[in-house]
Amino acid sequence: MMMQKKYLLIYEEISKQIQEGHFAPKTILPSENEFADSYQTSRETIRKALNLLAQNGFIQKIRGKGSLVLDLKRHQFPISGLVSFKELAENMGGKAETKVEEFTLQQAGREISRELNVDDDELAWKVKRVRHIDSERVILDKDFLVEKHVPGLTKENCENSIFEYIEKKLEKKISFAKKEFTVEEPSAEDRMLLDMEGFHAIVVVKNYIYFDDATLFQYTESRHRPDKFRFVDFARRMDTPSL
């Protein structure tokens, strides 16, 4: 009887306890063997959970000593990863609203077909959304989704969360994403759709999003007013970085 992913459950339980302060920063966690005992599992399973915690910046494993609880959340909790607008808005602490400016199904065309790695005449959803925070128009999202991979998308889905539609309704798994950050001068469209008075730059995040089976299904260009942009990254070094 092979159970579910035990190490994931343990990871979530320990990470929760760290965030709630049951395991305080700068203290050492119970040893791997102690965890293995208390969770009635093997040490390897515990190690998988602890490695996840280390990867995500919760702990630092120190050989011979133990697993030290880190205190990286002093300023800001690491949010690197696939962050949705809703989470971002909450982090900003303001009232968030989304307005769909455009919602069409059309052929990809030269530019987008290259980004999505499909033929020119492949059908793609084009979604243009303006994100409001505290009644200010601060983010412009332009999403392009391959129709055959995301069938049945509606304007209503876009007003909520496209990710939610994909994962809960279509039951497909979003697996990884490549993001590219640059800073450009605002375009005419930026000035038209966003409240850009007094701002002379726009943060452009190009986001390529992939399914479980490594098919690219979405390209998003997210354009942020600079004062409402922040990105936090937690990076762990490889033992031998030979890039």
Next chain:
Amino acid sequence: MMMQKKYLLIYEEISKQIQEGHFAPKTILPSENEFADSYQTSRETIRKALNLLAQNGFIQKIRGKGSLVLDLKRHQFPISGLVSFKELAENMGGKAETKVEEFTLQQAGREISRELNVDDDELAWKVKRVRHIDSERVILDKDFLVEKHVPGLTKENCENSIFEYIEKKLEKKISFAKKEFTVEEPSAEDRMLLDMEGFHAIVVVKNYIYFDDATLFQYTESRHRPDKFRFVDFARRMDTPSL
């Protein structure tokens, strides 16, 4: 006879072969058992290497099928992580030069002591460096290093690589870092030390860098001219985790 980290060697060998095209994108790697045979090792060791490859965006593991070689490196090589200026400059493809504008040892003071999490009167190196690319002054780095953790630093070290001094001379291990990206208006200092004509924004990267034992030893504020800034991030979802 416990050898070196076998899975790391295997990781490097396979990643090299992928980058050199011996394993082509969109093809399936040999199975884990085949690798285990050919490397004369156990499947678990192979799996550790493959998980590293997946983490770093080289492959996508698909259950029941195999490990698919990804093609993410074509446009832009992911450089998320602890990137030094030298690597960045090479990526930009220009001639890089570093000029040390200031090099002092002083008490941390109110502001910096908070960033470095030490007492106000703790001694800290202050290093101010201007990075030139193609004879243009485009990046201003302000480093603050806790003296007791990085003793004997010299101006010459700063002209080369501080990381190299720490890892090779002091033989300490840099383990992880937390980065925070924001965009601000250029300060008077930015305009003084950088070639900012025609640019109205500056990309600020606050970098907190930690040793092996989780001690914070360096805080760096890196201020980039927007046209010379780019950051690429590869993020994998937690669903099918690694290790």
Next chain:
DNA sequence: TGTTATTTGTTCGTATGTATT
């Protein structure tokens, strides 16, 4: 369609090496 073989995912067990206390 259904069965079988292949391949990856998870768990458990055991042994040994390395660093810290």
Next chain:
DNA sequence: CAATACATACGAACAAATAAC
């Protein structure tokens, strides 16, 4: 030196997804 704790490695069994016949 001994005990503790994390790191690496090998082996085995079974689950789940896929592919092939």
